[in-house]
Amino acid sequence: MKEIEKLDKDYVLHTYARNYVNFKKGINATLYDDENKDYIDFTSGIAVCSVGHGNKRVADKIYEQVSNITHISNLYVIEPQAKLAKRLAELSGYDIRTFFANSGAEANEGAIKIARTYGETKFANKRYKVITLEHSFHGRTITTVKATGQSSMHQSKFAPYPEGFSYNHTIDDIYNSIDNETVAVMIELVQGEGGVQPFDKEKIQELAKFLKQNDILLIIDEVQTGVYRTGEFLASNLYEIEPDIITLAKGLGGGVPIGAIMTKHKDIFAPGDHGSTFGGNYLVTTAALEVLDILEEVKDSGALDETIIYFNSKLNEVYENNKEIFTANVGLGLMRGLRVKDADTLALLIKTAFDCGVLVLKAGKNTMRLLPALTISKSEIDEGFIRLQKALAKIKA
Numbered sequence: 001m002k003e004i005e006k007l008d009k010d011y012v013l014h015t016y017a018r019n020y021v022n023f024k025k026g027i028n029a030t031l032y033d034d035e036n037k038d039y040i041d042f043t044s045g046i047a048v049c050s051v052g053h054g055n056k057r058v059a060d061k062i063y064e065q066v067s068n069i070t071h072i073s074n075l076y077v078i079e080p081q082a083k084l085a086k087r088l089a090e091l092s093g094y095d096i097r098t099f100f101a102n103s104g105a106e107a108n109e110g111a112i113k114i115a116r117t118y119g120e121t122k123f124a125n126k127r128y129k130v131i132t133l134e135h136s137f138h139g140r141t142i143t144t145v146k147a148t149g150q151s152s153m154h155q156s157k158f159a160p161y162p163e164g165f166s167y168n169h170t171i172d173d174i175y176n177s178i179d180n181e182t183v184a185v186m187i188e189l190v191q192g193e194g195g196v197q198p199f200d201k202e203k204i205q206e207l208a209k210f211l212k213q214n215d216i217l218l219i220i221d222e223v224q225t226g227v228y229r230t231g232e233f234l235a236s237n238l239y240e241i242e243p244d245i246i247t248l249a250k251g252l253g254g255g256v257p258i259g260a261i262m263t264k265h266k267d268i269f270a271p272g273d274h275g276s277t278f279g280g281n282y283l284v285t286t287a288a289l290e291v292l293d294i295l296e297e298v299k300d301s302g303a304l305d306e307t308i309i310y311f312n313s314k315l316n317e318v319y320e321n322n323k324e325i326f327t328a329n330v331g332l333g334l335m336r337g338l339r340v341k342d343a344d345t346l347a348l349l350i351k352t353a354f355d356c357g358v359l360v361l362k363a364g365k366n367t368m369r370l371l372p373a374l375t376i377s378k379s380e381i382d383e384g385f386i387r388l389q390k391a392l393a394k395i396k397a
């Protein structure tokens with residue numbers, strides 16, 4: 001056993017099915033291990049490293065910032081935080097204010113607190129129930145685990161859970177499960193962990209309209225879909241809806257831990273209602289500002305749309321050439337999945353792809369998920385798919 005594997009096993013709690021590759025260097029969508037073997041990264045740290053690994057512009061901004069001030073607490077105004085909040089309003093096109101958290105789960109916790117505050121202040125009977133969907137994923141805290149519509153995650157050993165969460169099978173089912181205590185519906189527009197499942201735009205628009213008419217809040221969890229992952233700044237922009245609350249995290253900081261709760265209910269909270277020690281500090285908001293600058297340029301120059309088209313044409317080739325393994329090609333933008341005929345084949349494919357030097361992810365039971373950096377180059381895309389095709393040939397042989 002390698003020394004690093006022993007250290008990890010001896011001292012880190014065993015919550016992950018860990019892969020013992022020791023990455024030492026990253027350049028855009030390429031990683032190098034301790035034996036200098038290279039890997040094309042189609043995962044970007046699970047949609048986090050939106051501007052690639054080792055991004056010089058972000059690194060320089062972070063260095064400059066932390067050489068000066070890293071953190072001072074939210075008791076004092078934080079210039080890059082205020083600027084980032086303004087950028088989020090501008091880029092989204094919504095009239096909103098933002099609270100900064102440190103992760104996706106924490107952002108969703110805050111969104112639920114906003115919804116329950118709305119339910120308390122707006123209605124004589126306190127509305128508190130939140131409807132979510134099966135196969136959703138909203139986080140790992142006790143509340144967001146309960147908000148997640150996967151019974152396998154509601155382990156009894158963690159009980160008791162907070163009340164007020166129920167799950168629907170489809171968007172259509174939501175209408176029937178609303179009652180006069182329902183305060184919000186919380187969904188992803190493309191279910192990520194659940195299997196890269198985009199919802200129908202018209203159905204989402206109808207739902208948004210119905211909820212608005214009935215004064216029920218629409219919370220869109222954009223922790224994975226947000227920050228240009230689907231091709232627009234927000235998936236909500238792509239779906240042309242105006243949610244009450246939107247949460248962000250993964251791709252926003254390009255690798256630094258940051259979460260955001262954006263809401264048009266701009267005065268819902270008063271001082272003391274919510275807070276975070278680290279949330280929105282100098283380090284993370286400086287990094288996120290630079291990430292947004294880079295991604296806005298990538299989008300406005302047309303490069304992002306080109307990358308999406310190129311990546312998806314290559315992906316579709318692999319899909320068409322391997323129909324005995326793949327059953328569907330799903331996703332939006334650079335949030336892609338290929339459904340694999342069964343879970344065992346998927347596990348073998350991910351392992352073989354790794355051996356061939358390309359990193360891919362699993363989602364749901366049987367989806368191979370691809371979430372490349374939004375700055376991935378053509379040659380990295382070419383090389384990644386050559387390696388993936390090699391892995392497919394191996395498992396078919």
Ligand SMILES: *Cc1c(COP(=O)(O)O)cnc(C)c1O
Binds near residue numbers: 106140223
């Ligand atoms: C990853 C994810 C989360 C949880 O984010 P963490 O930063 O791991 O807490 C929540 N919602 C969605 C849609 C996600 O993809």
